[in-house]
Amino acid sequence: MSSVVPRLVGELTVGHVAGIIAACVVIIRFLCPAVITYVLAGLLRDTETASTWTVASAGLQKSVWPTILRTDSAGSGGAARTLIRVTCTAFPLMALLCAITGVVTPLGLGEEPATLPARAGTFEYITDDSAYGLGTSIRGRHSPSRLCPGEHLNRLAPLGTCPYSNTEVVYVDAPDGDGFSVELPKGYDTSIPDEARDIFSSGTGRSTVSNFFDIEWRQVSSEVSPNRGDEEVSVGMFRPLESSILDNKYKVIEGLIVDAINGGIGFRNHTVPAGLSRGAYWEEDILFVEPSTACVNTNLTLDFGISPVRNAESNDHIADLVLTDRGGFSQMNTTLPPLLVLNGQAEPELQQRAYKSAWLNNALTMVYLNVTNEKDKPRQGMKSFSYMDSVVGKEFPMPHSSTDDYDVLRLSTVFGNYLRLGLSSSGSVSGGRNYSNPFNISESDFDAISTICAGTVSANPVNITNIYVGCGLLRGAPRRTDGGPLLQFESGSKWSSPLHACASSLRATIKTVRFQSNSTGLVPLQVLSITPKTYAADEEADAPLWGLEDWGLRLNNFSPIWGLVSPEYATRKNVTTVRKPDFHLIGTPDNGLTLEGGLQDNLAGASFAQFAMNTVYRTVGDVGGNWPIDLRGAASLSVFQRWQNLSQDAATAGAIINLMWTDVAASAVVGTRGVLGEGNSGTKPAGEILVQPIGSRITFDARYGVPAAILLAWLGVIMLAALLCTCCCGGRAGFQTLRRRIEQLSVGRVFTTFLFPQESTLTMPAKQWRVSNGPKIVTVDVVARRAGEEPMYARNEQEGGDTYGLIDWRKR
Incomplete structure (x- = not known):
């Protein structure tokens, strides 16, 4: 029973409760007078004073008993004038209508939130008790730092002088000319010079938009390295915390806004308006870094069955693995895609990159399987694609290993890995066929696809x-x-995995976020919407100005500082700028650096996004590694189901990579700027943010107002009748007339007037009557009589002998 009551109570509105209370009041309103009148009748004796009869009559006649017991005053039948009887009948009808109105009308009442006029907000910091909050290092203990590689005799050096730095790096050649060493006469300064800070934080000012230096590693430590002159420096750390893959909503975690719907993270040190009992709505412009991925279907699938007998030695349960031509071979466009025309910041051309990757992957696979031939071979006299030994549905047996995990999702930078041409996976290999590979296709041929797609090298x-x-x-x-349950790998079941070529870029952009604080709920801060910030029609003048360090250094392990800059720095030497709504981050996947590979500095904004994407492609999506969170669907059936739904179509497959990146990046970094400024230090007055406090307003369902409308209509009719009686009935209606009619119908006055006509009249003043006649004793049984007299009756033979008429009085 206890589990039912809260549910029922939770379904009641304020109006319902008000209606229930009104119904109870109505019941009590009728019940109590009826019971009291019942008691009054028992207390009343046949012999009472005239005043007692008057008072008791008023109480008895205004109760419901005359109507229930159908007494004389109920007005049914008899010789009562029709107009009078109808007017008196209106009394109980109006009482009933009032009761119905009092019960029904409140049922239509409701309450809904309403926004009050905007006003300047006063904000306060809120803590995050989740794993993200607990896993975040205390801010303010570690300063930004970075290492820069050098170059000597066209060879990469572990250390070099960073831009704006006065560090002196000396390269000493080995005596035998083989190699060189690095010397640091004055030590190695890893700090960020003020000049760099001023330039790349100038574009955000005191706004809520984070700058480059507001992005920090979530976990920070310090270490001493001989390569840095034995100086203790701050370095970032990385450890996965929680997963948002299945949330499919906007999340607020320590230092970040996580878009678990589309992918992306926004940087904000979270605060909420203070002193508002119902919370508030407001908007802020927030810096976001988000991935963008395009995938192209290769029109090839990997199909397999589940073996009835598991290989005990290799723990392999995959059987009959084949690569199936779904049009990727037999219906391939044999025209070589054009060279990629890369526009850099203008447009990353992800769809074009993914298409070329898919085309090269299929072409090399076809040549390896001898489905077709390579480019022109003068000695054979054949052009490329001179023959085609495949049709839609043709299957090509593939080798496999227990470590390949064909029953989960896989993402790899190695194209053609299903051919197992070398290092694609380890473990004992079974199945497949020894293809002749007449054109000597090697793993290096497939490796080139990623480089062509990326368009950059170290x-x-x-x-x-x-x-x-x-x-x-x-x-x-x-x-x-095979028509069986979609999530059960039953023995003998048949399965198919699509293959997509994907390309992902990273961009920084500003978005407008609408917040709601809820001071009475369990979640104090919620994100209602995230929309791209709108700019004026002349985007060239209104869009943000993005800047980048440009010192002519290579991408070899050097991650430049970027961010919003003021216009005065647009022409500064070694600073390249572009004005547009978003900024594509710089870098290359060629270096292979991941978050798990160890972080060498404390400058998260320069590399976290690129490292996170490398982690997704090389660690999380490939073979999983030691990743503690299941992002491939190997252990979590819910994750597997979501990826199963998204990966069937190339148009939605890119969301998988975007969400994986978001999960990884959320554990890696935090934002330190909030409404109160960097680190909520108060550098930005909170009063600059306008908030709309949440209030409430009363609503009403007009359907429940019908009884009230009828009651008001009747009230209008009655008031009109009263006015007509007053103005058009010759003065017969009025308060004097009303007083006279009440006195004429006063039971005690009627008794004394007829029993004591010399002492009482129906028109004498009430005070005079109460003094002279109120104390008189009147006995009321069959008829009313004076005290001390007994009535004499005669039997009425004409009415059956059981009715008696009063014929005289006599003294006792």
Whole structure:
């Protein structure tokens, strides 16, 4: 019973409760007078004073008993004048209508939130008790730091002089000419010079938009390295915390806004308006870093069955693994895609990159399987694609190993990994066929696809056009094809995984976030919407100005500072700028650096996004590694089901990579700027943020107002009748007339007037009557009589002998 009551109570509105209370009041309103009148009748004797009869009559006649018992005053039948009887009948009808109105009308009442006029907000910091909050290092203990690689005799050096730094680095060649060493006469300064800070934080000012230096590693430590002159420096750390893959909503965690719907993280040190009992709504412009991924279906699938007998030695349960031509071979467009025309910051051309990757993957696979031939071979006299030994549905047996995990999703930078040409996976290999590979296709041929797709290598210079693009082959979560349960890997069941070529970039952008604080709920801060910030029609003048360090250094392990800059720095030397709504981050996946590979500095904004994407493509999506959170659907059936739904279509498959990146990045970094400024230090007055406090307003369902409308209509009729009686009935209606009619119908006055006509009249003043006649004793049984007299009766023979008429009085 206890589990039912809260549910029922929770369904009641304020109006329902008010209606229930009104119904109880109405019941009590009728019940109590009826019971009291019942008691009054028992207390009343046949012999009472005239005043007692008057008072008792008023109480008895205004109760419901005359109507229930159908007494004389009920007005039914008899010789009562019709107009009078109808008017008196209106009394109980109006009482009933009032009762119905009192019960029904409150049922239509409701309450809904309403926004009050905007006003300046006063904000206060809120803590995060989740794993994200507990896993975040205390801010303010570690300063930003970075290392910069150097170059000597066209060879990469572990250390070099960072931009704006006065560090002196000396390269000493080895005596035998083989190699060199690095010397630091004055030590190695890892701090960020004020000049760099001023430039790349100038564009945000005192706004809520974070700058480059407001992005910090979530976990920070310190270490001493001989390579840095034995100086203790701050370095970032990384440890996965929680997963948002299944949330599919906007989340607020320590230092971040997580878009678990589309992918992306916004940087904000969280505060809420203070002193508002119902909370408030408001908007802020927030810096976001988000991934963007395009995938192209290769029109190839990997199909397999579940073996009835598991291989005990290899723990392998995959059987009959085949690569199936779904049009990727037989219906391939044999025209080589054009060279990628890369526009850098203008447009990353992800769809074009993914398409070329898919085309090269299929072409090399076809040549390896001898489905078709390679490019022109003069000695054979054949052009490329001179023959085609495949049709839609043709299957090509593939080798496999227990470590390949074909029953989960896989994302790898290695195209053609299903051919197992070398290092694609380890473990004992079974199945497949020894293909002749007449054109000697090797793993290096497939490796080149990722480089072509990315468009950059480590040796490329750091400039604003060399944007980061990660590429790889996505093997979707398999879907069952034999009609059985979609999530059960039953013995003998058949499964199919699509193959997509994907390309991902990273961009920084400003978005407008609408917040709601709820001071009475369990979640004090919620994100209602995230929308791109709108700019004026002349975007060239209104859009933000993004800047990048440009020192001519290579992408080899050097991550430049970027961010919003003021216009005065647009022409500054070694600063390249672009004015547009978003900024594509610079870098290359060629260096292979991941978050798990160890962080060498404390400058998260320069590399976290690129490292996180490398982690997704190389660690999380590939073989999982030691990743503690199941992002491939290997252990979590819910994750597997979501990936299964998204990976079937290339248009939605990119969301998988975006959400994986978001999960990884959320554990890696925090934002330190909030409404109160950097670190909530008060550098930005909270009064600059306008909030709309949440109030409430009363609503009413008009359907429940029908009885009230009828009652008001009757009231209008009655008031009109009263006015007509007063003005048009010759003065017969009025308070004097009303007083006279009441006195004429006063039971005690009627008794004394007829029993004591010399002493009482029906028109004498009430006070005079109460003094002279109120104390007189009147006995009322069959008839009213004076005290001390007995009535004499005669039997009425004409009415059956059981009715008696009064014929005289006599003294006792």
